Amino acid sequence: MSQSTIYKNYLLQSEPNKFSQDALKAGEMIVNMGPQHPSTHGVLRLEVVTDGEIIQEVVPHIGYLHRCFEKHAESMAYNQTIPYVDRMDYLAAMNSEHVWCMGVEKLMGITDQIPKRVEYIRVLVTELNRIASHFVAIGTYAIDIGAFTPFLWLLRDREHIQRLLEWVCGARMLYNYIWVGGLYYDLPIGFEERCREFIEYLQPKLDELDTILLSNKIFIDRTANVGVLPLDVAINYACSGPMLRGSGLKHDLRRVDGYSVYPELDFDVPIGQGLAGTTGDCWDRNYVRALECRESVKIIRQCLDRLTGDYKRTPDFDPQAACPKKIRMTGSKELYFRGETPRGELGYYFRTTDKSDVPFRAKGRAPSFVNLSVLHEISRGCMVADLIAIVGSVDIVLGEVDR
Numbered sequence: 001m002s003q004s005t006i007y008k009n010y011l012l013q014s015e016p017n018k019f020s021q022d023a024l025k026a027g028e029m030i031v032n033m034g035p036q037h038p039s040t041h042g043v044l045r046l047e048v049v050t051d052g053e054i055i056q057e058v059v060p061h062i063g064y065l066h067r068c069f070e071k072h073a074e075s076m077a078y079n080q081t082i083p084y085v086d087r088m089d090y091l092a093a094m095n096s097e098h099v100w101c102m103g104v105e106k107l108m109g110i111t112d113q114i115p116k117r118v119e120y121i122r123v124l125v126t127e128l129n130r131i132a133s134h135f136v137a138i139g140t141y142a143i144d145i146g147a148f149t150p151f152l153w154l155l156r157d158r159e160h161i162q163r164l165l166e167w168v169c170g171a172r173m174l175y176n177y178i179w180v181g182g183l184y185y186d187l188p189i190g191f192e193e194r195c196r197e198f199i200e201y202l203q204p205k206l207d208e209l210d211t212i213l214l215s216n217k218i219f220i221d222r223t224a225n226v227g228v229l230p231l232d233v234a235i236n237y238a239c240s241g242p243m244l245r246g247s248g249l250k251h252d253l254r255r256v257d258g259y260s261v262y263p264e265l266d267f268d269v270p271i272g273q274g275l276a277g278t279t280g281d282c283w284d285r286n287y288v289r290a291l292e293c294r295e296s297v298k299i300i301r302q303c304l305d306r307l308t309g310d311y312k313r314t315p316d317f318d319p320q321a322a323c324p325k326k327i328r329m330t331g332s333k334e335l336y337f338r339g340e341t342p343r344g345e346l347g348y349y350f351r352t353t354d355k356s357d358v359p360f361r362a363k364g365r366a367p368s369f370v371n372l373s374v375l376h377e378i379s380r381g382c383m384v385a386d387l388i389a390i391v392g393s394v395d396i397v398l399g400e401v402d403r
Contacts, residue, residue, distance in 0.1 A: 030048070039392065043065050078358075089343065089400045131297070248279045
């Protein structure tokens with residue numbers, strides 16, 4: 001078989017372009033970025049229509065990493081699905097577990113039975129995971145546009161969080177720690193003191209991050225006034241998380257919905273203010289993530305105060321006391337439950353049937369998938385080199401895009 005025939009067969013098998021060569025105007029061409037390009041942060045293919053160096057249109061092509069999460073969820077018991085939930089947003093698995101378990105608990109009507117110490121531990125580990133996720137987002141974003149040192153510094157500090165979470169549950173990334181009705185295990189003895197030492201160590205490191213990256217003139221020149229997402233466009237596309245807050249709206253589900261023990265905690269909701277350029281640009285989105293790390297430190301400190309005070313460890317405390325031995329729903333129910341992950345609104349829709357221990361339908365609403373849909377709006381008219389900066393500022397995880 002000739003090389004031309006092999007190439008022709010390959011083209012027939014691969015996903016076709018949205019734009020044909022015949023539809024292009026004079027001077028335009030189609031450039032494929034990905035799915036092997038490192039700056040797409042996963043197997044994402046971007047079909048880019050350019051006129052010279054100016055982007056006319058961007059079309060994301062997904063489906064290279066389809067994981068079949070929803071069919072897994074519809075064939076397994078609710079508590080057996082948690083390891084699959086971990087693998088959606090694998091950089092923030094604790095947050096994904098937390099939302100899934102709270103949704104199932106609300107479906108079962110056992111929300112009031114969860115001990116307060118369990119809820120504070122849940123918030124503690126999810127906020128640690130939020131910082132770790134933002135460190136990856138900011139660090140890899142910096143390396144995308146040529147800044148190497150911040151990446152090394154942030155990965156160094158993230159390693160401390162990984163070791164703390166490994167001490168809690170034995171895993172560094174995919175935890176299976178938050179269970180329906182409780183936790184796999186209580187915090188190890190001495191964890192609160194070690195965690196407090198870490199956040200005291202981390203506070204000046206966040207100041208260093210501002211100096212070396214966010215205030216750096218080269219970083220500002222590469223990100224300010226680039227990929228501007230107006231607030232009305234962000235709302236119309238249902239963006240959430242730092243993508244939405246970077247455009248200037250104080251919308252955080254930890255405040256709006258007030259789930260778990262977040263109403264009892266004091267923290268602010270950072271928003272983009274256009275301090276370096278235009279509100280809603282790439283710089284603002286990273287600025288919001290950096291400020292959220294500071295707010296997470298504030299939340300962690302309050303959780304530690306309560307876990308060593310009113311809800312301190314007792315010999316008779318059982319983190320699995322409210323965990324049901326078998327989950328079997330009575331009656332047909334529907335529920336949508338959502339929570340705030342590092343990338344935005346993660347929601348799960350459940351539909352149950354009577355006397356069944358598996359959901360009839362389980363759908364995940366992934367923030368990365370929704371945020372990615374606005375890419376063509378904020379990339380049109382930019383330079384090709386700026387597309388790297390724009391994709392990185394969206395902070396997608398392909399595990400939940402192709403869930």
